[in-house]
Amino acid sequence: MIDSFQVFALAALAVSFAGISKAGFGSGAAFASAALLALVMPPKVALGIMLPLLMLIDLVTLRPFWGKWSWPDAKVLIAGGIPGVVAGGWLFSVANDDVLRLLIGGVSVGFVAWQMWTGVTARRIVPLWGGLVAGCVAGFTSFVSHAGGPPAAVYLLSRGLGKTTYQATTVLVFWVINIAKFVPYAFLGAFSLQTLWVDLMLAPFALVGAAIGVKAHHAVPERAFFAVTYVLLTLTGAKLIFDALT
Template sequence: MSIDPSVYYAAIPAVLLVGLTKGGMGEALALMGVPLLAMAVPPVQAAAILLPILVVMDGVALWTWRHHNDRTLLKMLLPGALAGIAIGWATSASVPRDALRLIIGVITVLFALRYFYIGWRARHGHVLQAKTHRLLPAALFGTLSGYGSFVAHAGGAPFQVYALPLALPPREYTGAAVRFFAILNFIKLGPYFALGQLDTENLAISATLMPLAIAATAFGGFAVKRMKPDVFYPFMYAMAFIAGLKLAWDGALAFF
């Protein structure tokens, strides 16, 4: 089996970006992974190559954040996310993915802009309290996260829309996020096997990229652990804003 070396010109930066995300540095970087790799291979193959790498990255991230978690956040979001994956699997052939990208992207951009507006108001004496867990929003955004993760690799933005306003300690937030997406990616292995995308060639490319993936994930975790809350939250909202713009742009392009 011969692998075109040009694949790695796109795969290496893609894995670096996704690895930093898996370490805890925000969904925006991960959204660049599949499009970068898709410059060298078809998009479905790009996603298939990255999925085993994501699972290994999840293992590194789980170890890095093993002492930090928020179980309540997982309990609130996981049931909806699992339902979202099931809905995505059942309807992936009939639902327009670009429309989903556009909708999620616009919601996320507005959500991030709201945060910065609230921050501006806080500097003028108007302080908004952190939100508490709410069953219906958790079900809605959990389902969107699972569905978006399956059909459009866009699960992070809905997760952030629900979780960031809780204003959890940064390490607990990141530990919960790592566990949440590790569970989703593991569950997604089954459908990808069923689609025949995890073949020998794709797995061989994935295997050669594993050392880089592990290093990038470890570095991302190292950096996030040293961020103070007043740095972490503006950074994460900025990442959510960039992610939303990317999703909205990709979705809108399909209609013009």
């Protein structure tokens, strides 16, 4: 599984990136970490390794953002996210990976293009029913590829939240969704003694990444924060579309 220094270095980089992204930049690109691990190990193993580490990042980032979230928006996304997790668990063994990559990538790139067309200062607010749909898609894609960030961002970025409120809301939502994913993952055989041992080795990198992300969040101006989020959504969305088509 981790059988060379090169593989360990790639895994450490991926986990650190997940920590920085989830803790500081809206988790829009954190799912790229699972994709990086999947380059050097089976995707199911990569997903099993990443989930406990993502849960650890969620736990340590709850405190600095505690109570700063938009509870009405979080409630809507969680209400949609739980059924999405159930659907993801049901379809996990038969889902077509390339279709999922194309869907997630299309949503990510399409959303950024839509925001550029309408203007960032003239965001169209997505209604609450749209939040339920976004939450369901986020729960589903989070289960099958840890890629729930873009669908949630489509809803949250349209609500005109400040950067800290936006970030705190994503932390809360995915803390709940990742907990909901744990038991189905265990039943589907995603965890083993080997994956847990790898998690122990990589946990320090997750914590360091999360600490960097929290500090970067408070240091980066609001306009730059959302610009970075849009860039990350575009890059990761384009990469998913490329992977699906090739």
